[in-house]
Amino acid sequence: MKAAVIIHGGAGNWHKDSMPKANEILEKAVELGSGILKRGGSSLDAVEKSVNILENSGYFNDGLGSVKQLDGKQRMDAAIMEGKYLRCGGVMIVENILNPISAARKVMENTEHVLLSGKFATKFAVKNGIKTISKYKKPAVECDTVGAIAVDYKKVIAVGNSTGGAGKMLAGRVGDCAVIGAGLYATKKVGATVTGKGEAAIRTTVSRKACDLIEEGYSVQEAAKRAIKMLTKKTGFKSGIIILNKNGDYGVWHNTKAMPWAYRRI
Numbered sequence: 401m402k403a404a405v406i407i408h409g410g411a412g413n414w415h416k417d418s419m420p421k422a423n424e425i426l427e428k429a430v431e432l433g434s435g436i437l438k439r440g441g442s443s444l445d446a447v448e449k450s451v452n453i454l455e456n457s458g459y460f461n462d463g464l465g466s467v468k469q470l471d472g473k474q475r476m477d478a479a480i481m482e483g484k485y486l487r488c489g490g491v492m493i494v495e496n497i498l499n500p501i502s503a504a505r506k507v508m509e510n511t512e513h514v515l516l517s518g519k520f521a522t523k524f525a526v527k528n529g530i531k532t533i534s535k536y537k538k539p540a541v542e543c544d545t546v547g548a549i550a551v552d553y554k555k556v557i558a559v560g561n562s563t564g565g566a567g568k569m570l571a572g573r574v575g576d577c578a579v580i581g582a583g584l585y586a587t588k589k590v591g592a593t594v595t596g597k598g599e600a601a602i603r604t605t606v607s608r609k610a611c612d613l614i615e616e617g618y619s620v621q622e623a624a625k626r627a628i629k630m631l632t633k634k635t636g637f638k639s640g641i642i643i644l645n646k647n648g649d650y651g652v653w654h655n656t657k658a659m660p661w662a663y664r665r666i
């Protein structure tokens with residue numbers, strides 16, 4: 401029996417001085433996630449709690465470290481998906497909550513919907529016990545969106561991501577993170593989540609594409625590479641992806657300058 405977790409801290413123009421701290425936090429997150437799996441916990445728990453560490457750190461562009469939209473306000477997107485029954489939930493442009501991924505999970509588990517947005521999603525999150533924040537931290541230079549995938553001992557795959565969005569966004573802009581098939585996707589066999597220009601991920605539904613490539617027989621690493629190449633060829637944007645299959649094998653690919661990530665198999 402194998403279980404595993406993989407986490408990324410965003411594909412982008414990472415400054416080399418920001419990487420050690422990013423790697424340190426990612427290691428902490430992967431440690432927590434793999435500990436949950438080791439104790440027989442679910443992949444959903446591993447993904448949610450690992451991403452919470454990154455959201456709480458204020459170091460990445462998500463949760464406490466989210467960037468501002470052009471009207472000066474932070475608005476966040478997040479989603480979570482479980483591959484066995486294609487269950488998923490997401491929140492779009494929520495404000496002043498610490499853990500959008502946990503709000504996304506509440507949407508999945510406590511409603512019959514997939515997506516909630518704006519002030520309604522924020523209200524829903526608060527009502528469902530998600531902590532609020534009044535002050536954000538300034539994220540580290542060029543730090544980015546986060547995403548995680550886990551497979552538990554029952555072979556259930558879960559994937560999630562959380563973001564403050566991209567720089568210079570119009571107020572109300574929604575990225576790919578909560579768009580199922582674009583920012584993330586999971587099946588019984590595999591999960592994938594991407595990072596980079598959200599509009600390019602939506603236009604190419606790249607996460608779904610990556611999962612389809614696995615169905616077609618490609619290895620996780622080959623699928624990661626092909627999915628990103630396809631996105632870049634069709635849109636001109638650079639991007640990054642992580643993939644994890646039910647055996648705990650991972651694929652990682654990015655054509656941006658950097659994309660910190662961490663992985664643990666147990």
Ligand code: ASP
Nearest residue numbers: 545565566575595596598
């Ligand atoms: N995909 C995110 C967005 O466009 C940003 C990122 O991953 O860097 O909202």
